[in-house]
Amino acid sequence: MTKIMIVEDDRKIADYLGSFIDKYGYQSVIATDFEEIMTTFRETAPDLLLLDINLPSYDGYYWCRQIRKESICPVIFISARTGEMDQVMALDNGGDDFITKPFHPDIVMAKIRSQLRRAYGEYAAKLEERVLTQHGLTLYPERYELHFKIGIAQLTKKETDIIESLLERYPRVAGRQDLLEKIWDDQTYVDENTLNVNITRVRKKFKELGVEGAVETVRGAGYRLRITWKEEEV
CATH class of the missing domain: 1.10.10.10 (Winged helix-like DNA-binding domain superfamily/Winged helix DNA-binding domain)
Structure with a gap:
């Protein structure tokens, strides 16, 4: 089953996203230890990441850079920040898309499906695995x-x-x-x-x-x- 990891420190928003993702047939994994995001990421091996910018200790830009050292899985930033520079920074730090809060869940799901198609589905580049x-x-x-x-x-x-x-x-x-x-x-x-x-x-x-x-x-x-x-x- 396709796994979506959610990194959001507002638990109500995280649970809301998780319930909607599960409803559409994906498996949601909600991060709870914001000091060990990479540990959770490695253990979960998600197919896509929903990542907030404002997080305890380190922001979402930092964690996206760490993830990009190990994975090319799609990363969608979700943030209350609406400035153009925030969106530029999200993309420059390795993100694939940006959603502003408040958001409609249907928009989130549409963007998730789009990124999954690009990464793994009909639009994905057909590359042979290196061995x-x-x-x-x-x-x-x-x-x-x-x-x-x-x-x-x-x-x-x-x-x-x-x-x-x-x-x-x-x-x-x-x-x-x-x-x-x-x-x-x-x-x-x-x-x-x-x-x-x-x-x-x-x-x-x-x-x-x-x-x-x-x-x-x-x-x-x-x-x-x-x-x-x-x-x-x-």
């Missing part, structure tokens, strides 16, 4: 998943970026600077320690799949994928 495979290891970058034998490890975006680089360069070394640039983004400063922390996490994900010593440190250069198993063992 990287090496000696039985299979990475699905757009799913943030690493497969080995019958096991599946769920990854973060940075973990996915690192493993993608290791697979693309195998059996060559992926340089530290190349990896730093790979996991760099406009909002986050990434230093050497951040790379070390993420490499440790990547090693743990390989270990979850039963792959020991998969990431080899090449002193003074970077890291290399170390494959010690044979194809017939996979």
Whole structure:
């Protein structure tokens, strides 16, 4: 079932939207912890997000930027702000549409259906999913998943970026600077320690799949994928 995540700190409005969305055959998920929007987003994996601008701690623009680091799912801003600049900022920060309060639920549903068609339906671009495979290891970058034998490890975006680089360069070394640039983004400063922390996490994900010593440190250069198993063992 198509899931719609609602991030709105006015619970009456959130419940009203949720009931209307459920009535039309979608599944609504209402965020309640406004410090952990990304955690809820990852756990829910919604097909579309309704996002208010005025939220506790961080505003909707901030959360939209965080979501855009990991997902291209449609984001519709809903706000009492009516200024043109607010709508411009919503689009510039990664939003796909903007609805002003007070709103008519039929308008909200029409915009939801429109964005779902564009993203997944008849108007969606037909793009093949990227898959990287090496000696039985299979990475699905757009799913943030690493497969080995019958096991599946769920990854973060940075973990996915690192493993993608290791697979693309195998059996060559992926340089530290190349990896730093790979996991760099406009909002986050990434230093050497951040790379070390993420490499440790990547090693743990390989270990979850039963792959020991998969990431080899090449002193003074970077890291290399170390494959010690044979194809017939996979």
